[in-house]
Amino acid sequence: MLPKVLRIVGKNYAVEKMKLADNYGLCDDQIQTIKIAEDIAHGMERDTLLHEAIHAIDYCMQLKMSERQVCGLGTAIYALFADNPELVKYIMEKPKKHVANPAKEPVTKKRPTRRSK
Numbered sequence: 001m002l003p004k005v006l007r008i009v010g011k012n013y014a015v016e017k018m019k020l021a022d023n024y025g026l027c028d029d030q031i032q033t034i035k036i037a038e039d040i041a042h043g044m045e046r047d048t049l050l051h052e053a054i055h056a057i058d059y060c061m062q063l064k065m066s067e068r069q070v071c072g073l074g075t076a077i078y079a080l081f082a083d084n085p086e087l088v089k090y091i092m093e094k095p096k097k098h099v100a101n102p103a104k105e106p107v108t109k110k111r112p113t114r115r116s117k
Contacts, residue, residue: 002015006053007055009057017035018037020038025052
């Protein structure tokens with residue numbers, strides 16, 4: 001299911017499906033919306049959503065990527081995720097709480113005690 005909102009670099013972009021004449025998708029950075037064509041195949045919808053999210057990242061981070069770079073990166077990341085579901089699972093894992101030496105107690109040396117005479 002297409003998400004209704006994407007959080008991109010601290011900003012919420014509304015996502016909606018609609019009729020688009022000449023594009024599969026559009027990203028409007030001024031009003032923070034991503035529009036996806038409603039009449040495209042599911043795989044193309046995913047690829048397009050990622051493509052438009054990369055446009056939003058490009059805008060937020062002032063990367064000045066070309067359309068060719070956005071297309072290449074979007075398609076490559078989509079293929080990486082599709083071909084490696086374990087990678088996606090790993091990236092999304094919540095970190096385990098780190099405990100330094102949980103089984104070992106700190107070692108302290110005992111000082112010899114002096115006896116009074």
